[in-house]
Amino acid sequence: MLKELFSKSRKKKYATIPSERDKQDVPEGIMTKCPSCKKIMYTKELLKNLKVCSHCGYHHRMSAFERLDSLLDKDSFTELDSNLVSGNPLNFPNYIEKLEQDKAKANLNEAVLTGTGTIEGHEVVIAIMDANFRMGSMGSVVGEKITRAIEKAHELMVPFIIFTASGGARMQEGILSLMQMAKTSAALKLFSEDGGLIISVMTHPTTGGVSASFASLGDYNLAEPGALIGFAGRSVIEQTIREELPDDFQTAEFLLKHGQLDAVVSRLELKEKLVTILEIHRPGGELQW
Template sequence: MLKDLFTKPTKPKKRKYAQIPSEQAKQDVPEGIVMKCPSCKKIIYSKEVNKNLKVCINCGYHYQMNAKERIASLFDENSFVEYDKEMVSKNPLNFPGYEEKLEKDRSKTKQNEAVVTGEGLINGFKTTVAIMDASFRMGSMGSVVGEKITRTIERANEQGLPFIIFTASGGARMQEGVLSLMQMAKTSSALKIFSDNGGLIISVMTHPTTGGVSASFASLGDYNFAEPGALIGFAGRRIIEQTIREDLPEDFQTSEFLLKHGQLDAVIHRQELKETLANILDIHQTGGEITW
């Protein structure tokens, strides 16, 4: 069944795509038509990357997805219903410039916070979900982010639905001080109650998942997955190296490193993610078993 998913990362399938224009031709291409992959350094058509769920067609590099793109890639058409859309952050500590930065990100992303929560169908299976968005304040966790995630967990508990969390965060939001840090305990407590009541928790860590988010709800799933190449960790690499006075492995804090050391159940390619989640939701709804 899902046995192979839990032994090694999956690899993207090779596909045929249109040829990229020559260097001379590229100079005449309008901005945004082509893009350079940060991993393989090849020039590729933007539309081909978008059609491929924002994955490089040459090397499989996973670009960041915003919340709307993630919803479109996973949920059955017109099935997603958003929770708490109008919740917005305040400035409880009167941090200079914070409100202006929040308003700028609201305008840029067309959403009110760094997480979108709701419920919908994945291949016909109903689930609740929280999707963090790194394009809003780098996915940082403030009081509203923690509150929205907690409310979604509580709704899942009340309705007997699974809970899926997609993490993408730079950590706790410094402009809210301890109000931000307390979200680690609040969300973790809500997950413990949900788990004790038999709730299913699936965590999918995407690039990057760091700081207080990695140290709280991101790591508390019954299934802990990650996308290929995602940065996952608490403190930064440079800080750790300076502290322990040792060089770290080249792949340190990547999803592949964590899988190798037993901290993840699987690294799943984005093209296979919807089917994998649907299979798990099916198994837990019908009482099936996973063959390990």
Template sequence: MQIKDLFSKKKKYASIPSEVMKQDLPDGVMTKCPKCKKISITKELIKNVKVCSNCGFHHQMTAFERIEFLLDEASFEEFDKEMISSNPLHFPDYIEKLESDRKKTDLNEAVVTGKGTIDGIPVVIAVMDSRFRMGSMGSVVGEKITRAIERATSEFLPFIIFTASGGARMQEGILSLMQMAKTSAALNRHSELGCLAISILTNPTTGGVSASFASLGDFNFAEPGALIGFAGRRIIEQTIREELPEDFQTAEFLLNHGQLDAVLPRTEMRSKLYTILHLHQGGVLQ
């Protein structure tokens, strides 16, 4: 294998045989693809890492689903699990909304951080979850990511982050925006020691997250079709008074304009990451 083969634009999706549809099934047994409208058995879709076998659409994954598919079994050690947000600006109903999301997602915040292995190679990982406050970046999200990067730096380990966010969290104002600088500074210190950082942008990655740590990896990858950008499409069109291309702010558009290193299908993600980690350790490809 050659290093150029890692970044082939050819997409390959695992194939799952289609099943005959049945009516009156319990909720959750079947899942409809929002792109091609094909209805799949949910269990089979999960086996295929939530990638539609018909069109390759990448369904949303939770933080722990990503961790389970990426890391070696029973290797994950979570960091800062009990850290929760306060309400520094006394924003109305903010605490109630946070508590509602905790119950709905079984998460304390919009990012899960920790340490594990990929085919035996130790890594520090951060995975954002858009179900919690749309993955918005508040003080706790920024602090957890910064601590994870600092842990990777102190142990001289690769850092991998999966981003999924609507941007900075408005309920925390400037305290949220400060996380952009804090996380970026931590990544810079990590880089200065020669440590590896890999960012995988998933759907959606927008606002202050896209403008900070999400775009600062040594490798910046994205999943197919992911929405990636800073300001919204409509705002940009109104500002520049021009109509934007149909595929504007998609992963493929960014790749074609030099803002990503590759668009990686989820079914190939683990093997490609392992290859990069192996090379960074000084390994030789067979």
């Protein structure tokens, strides 16, 4: 009896650590960590908030289809030129293989989605660049699709809205990619001369040849908060001018302060702002074509 009591008294009570087999893994993708404020939130809640962090307002990257769903009326979108795909005119090594990988990743044939649709009943032609495809780089097909979208807006005489997100011209296509700057700009010029309405919304990042051409040629040039917008890289500019640049250089807020943007608009308010602009310019509205 004493032996039994003694053995019980010597037992120490420790918290048991569950084995790896007992642990229940959190499903991948159920939580998202904000790269700005480092807060963790449910991915489902983030998606409901249009991928804007509810803690700090950071704008997470949106795919072309996510942005489409957040703006256009249900079932109003008709895609244009979905059959256009890039070739390899310079025989750049592994270029076609990389394009195929991006097609699967972004669920797009190229770095821009174009089509017609309506926003609160207002007919528009829309082009949305997707940074998930070759970092939104501008190749021949991107330039061609945007040009055709502008021409469609010209034909229908409806507003043209473009969302830009790009690392610049696509090096694998050399001079052919740079030519898209002139082609798209010329199409916008013809459209504008006939009274067409152009709304450009710059998202993170909008750089290189895209920022130096169609992205900056809107009648209204808007941007999302915190978006990186510029032509050359920060280090290149600093080395060229031999001066240190401000910390907020090439941000949407910096450009607004220096008169290069009309407004910096949160994604949560963007649709309302676009509808207001479209109302102003509709036939019979305050301004007419």
